Amino acid sequence: xxxxxxxxxxxxxxxxxxxxxxxxxxxxxxxxxxxxxxxxxxxxxxxxxxxxxxxxxxxxxxxxxxxxxxxxxxxxxxxxxxxxxxxxxxxxxxxxxxxxxxxxxxxxxxxxxxxxxxxxxxxxxxxxxxxxxxxxxxxxxxxxxxxxxxxxxxxxxxxxxxxxxxxxxxxxxxxxxxxxxxxxxxxxxxxxxxxxxxxxxxxxxxxxxxxxxxxxxxxxxxxxxxxxxxxxxxxxxxxxxxxxxxxxxxxxxxxxxxxxxxxxxxxxxxxxxxxxxxxxxxxxxxxxxxxxxxxxxxxxxxxxxxxxxxxxxxxxxxxxxxxxxxxxxxxxxxxxxxxxxxxxxxxxxxxxxxxxxxxxxxxxxxxxxxxxxxxxxx
Ligand code: PMP
Ligand code: GLN
Numbered sequence: 001x002x003x004x005x006x007x008x009x010x011x012x013x014x015x016x017x018x019x020x021x022x023x024x025x026x027x028x029x030x031x032x033x034x035x036x037x038x039x040x041x042x043x044x045x046x047x048x049x050x051x052x053x054x055x056x057x058x059x060x061x062x063x064x065x066x067x068x069x070x071x072x073x074x075x076x077x078x079x080x081x082x083x084x085x086x087x088x089x090x091x092x093x094x095x096x097x098x099x100x101x102x103x104x105x106x107x108x109x110x111x112x113x114x115x116x117x118x119x120x121x122x123x124x125x126x127x128x129x130x131x132x133x134x135x136x137x138x139x140x141x142x143x144x145x146x147x148x149x150x151x152x153x154x155x156x157x158x159x160x161x162x163x164x165x166x167x168x169x170x171x172x173x174x175x176x177x178x179x180x181x182x183x184x185x186x187x188x189x190x191x192x193x194x195x196x197x198x199x200x201x202x203x204x205x206x207x208x209x210x211x212x213x214x215x216x217x218x219x220x221x222x223x224x225x226x227x228x229x230x231x232x233x234x235x236x237x238x239x240x241x242x243x244x245x246x247x248x249x250x251x252x253x254x255x256x257x258x259x260x261x262x263x264x265x266x267x268x269x270x271x272x273x274x275x276x277x278x279x280x281x282x283x284x285x286x287x288x289x290x291x292x293x294x295x296x297x298x299x300x301x302x303x304x305x306x307x308x309x310x311x312x313x314x315x316x317x318x319x320x321x322x323x324x325x326x327x328x329x330x331x332x333x334x335x336x337x338x339x340x341x342x343x344x345x346x347x348x349x350x351x352x353x354x355x356x357x358x359x360x361x362x363x364x365x366x367x368x369x370x371x372x373x374x375x376x377x378x
Contacts, residue, residue: 008123012346019331020340026371029330029340031167031312033362037232038279044269057264059256061089061240065271069240072274076199079212085245088255091262092237093197093226098124099258100193100222100241101159103250105130109158114144116347118167118195130158134349139317139356140306142169146180153184159191164209165198165310168344168358172202172310173209182216191247192217197226197239200283202310203291212242219244222251227270230280232362238266287312287362294361297372303357312362315344317355321378325353333357337374 016029027034036042060066066083073079081087090096097120105111107129113121115134122132133152137144149160160181164173185192194211202208211221223242228234243251273279291308298305303316322329326343334340345354361368 004127005123011119012342013119016330016334016340016342019334023335023338023340025334025338025340026367026374027340028359028361028363028371029334029342031360031362032234033232033312034367035232035364038273041231041233041269041273041279044272045265048265048268051268053265053268055264057089057261057267059261060084060252061087061262062264062267062271065089065267065274066240068271068274069242072277072280073210073212073242075277076208077210077212079210079215079218079242081212081242082245086243086248088241088248088252089262089267090224090239090241090255091259092228093195093224093239094120095237095255095259096222096224096239096241097121097193097195099251099254100224100243100247101125101130102128102254104191104247105158108156110152110154110156111159111161112149112152112157113161114163115349116142116168116344117161118163119347121161121193121195122349131156132349133157136348136350136352137169139169139315142166142171144177144180146177146184150184153188153190157188157190159193160185161193161195162211163195165201167198167311168313168342168347169315170306170308170311170313172206175209178209178214178217182214185220186216190220192221194221194223196223197229198311199225200230200280201287201312202284203288204309206309208310220247222247227266230283231270231273236263236266238263238270290361290363290368293365294359294368294372297368298375301372301376302378303375306356312360314359314361315356316359318357318378319355324355326355326357329355330357333378337378339371339374 013030020027066087070083101124105128211217226239302320306315330343341357344356
């Protein structure tokens with residue numbers, strides 16, 4: 001066959017987790033918790049199954065779940081979404097992202113994104129015949145220079161992809177960023193795909209800048225989130241998309257043929273679980289403690305930790321240790337030290353050498369202790 005994605009290999013998460021398993025290394029690479037999700041939530045899933053909720057859910061998602069998502073969104077961000085026409089439950093954020101991109105990107109449409117970028121955006125754009133226009137951001141602060149974004153905009157620009165809190169850099173969009181963005185696209189026909197899977201993982205008392213806070217932005221945005229991230233259950237592959245009706249209508253045309261609908265008992269369980277707002281309001285504190293614990297442990301290491309404002313990732317540079325490329329160093333660390341991390345160069349399309357590693361701290365204290373102990377020997 002003629003490959004549709006000739007430049008695409010196997011995702012770095014699969015590669016690094018496999019290497020970690022092969023060498024019995026502590027896996028701080030792929031982002032997932034090594035602790036259990038809430039037993040109460042598991043019990044709700046069991047109950048939904050016992051109660052016979054085992055057949056197809058409605059195509060757009062269970063009404064009770066969409067209702068809870070609408071309530072949560074309005075409560076947290078003020079944005080109002082009609083559960084009937086503006087919310088769809090998806091098989092994780094990945095499916096939502098793919099579906100949103102396929103719904104609106106035509107051949108030769110240009111999509112602006114920021115690198116390092118989560119790795120599922122570019123392949124989806126390319127499959128639709130779209131053109132990726134990326135702006136590379138630089139450590140330590142990875143700030144977006146909006147005047148540079150302006151230079152990328154032309155009459156083919158169809159979409160800007162945002163991700164806050166950001167994977168892998170752990171930065172968050174600020175109010176100032178939102179002001180710049182709003183001014184930039186004011187009279188332009190540009191959509192936004194806002195990847196907000198870490199919406200509840202914002203630290204130090206900062207506010208998550210959801211597109212759902214800003215009516216002019218909300219009007220042109222697909223917002224994507226993930227229950228896998230929120231409820232420590234990445235294996236469930238449950239998420240959702242919010243969008244104004246004119247966009248959601250196109251989204252569902254694809255969703256119905258990509259998956260039709262998603263896991264019914266999980267939807268029942270999550271709808272019930274979301275009624276207690278503490279299930280997500282407790283997350284910033286919970287993960288901030290883990291961030292601080294990991295950072296404190298690494299204080300005397302020879303890694304240089306970059307700022308971490310949100311997400312469950314901590315990036316680090318390592319010029320005091322070695323001159324190796326991050327892709328080589330990540331492999332060596334896994335094999336020789338027994339700690340796996342993600343080389344941040346995997347999140348750039350250009351093969352420029354990068355020297356930044358990303359560690360996932362969504363781990364039990366003893367896992368962090370063991371990993372830090374090993375990392376201190378490097
Ligand atoms: N976007 C970002 C930024 C992510 O880190 C991830 C990984 N969870 C996803 C999307 C995909 O989420 P899901 O596992 O719900 O498909
Ligand atoms: N989002 C997770 C990460 O950044 C991985 C998800 C995946 O493996 N596709 O590590």
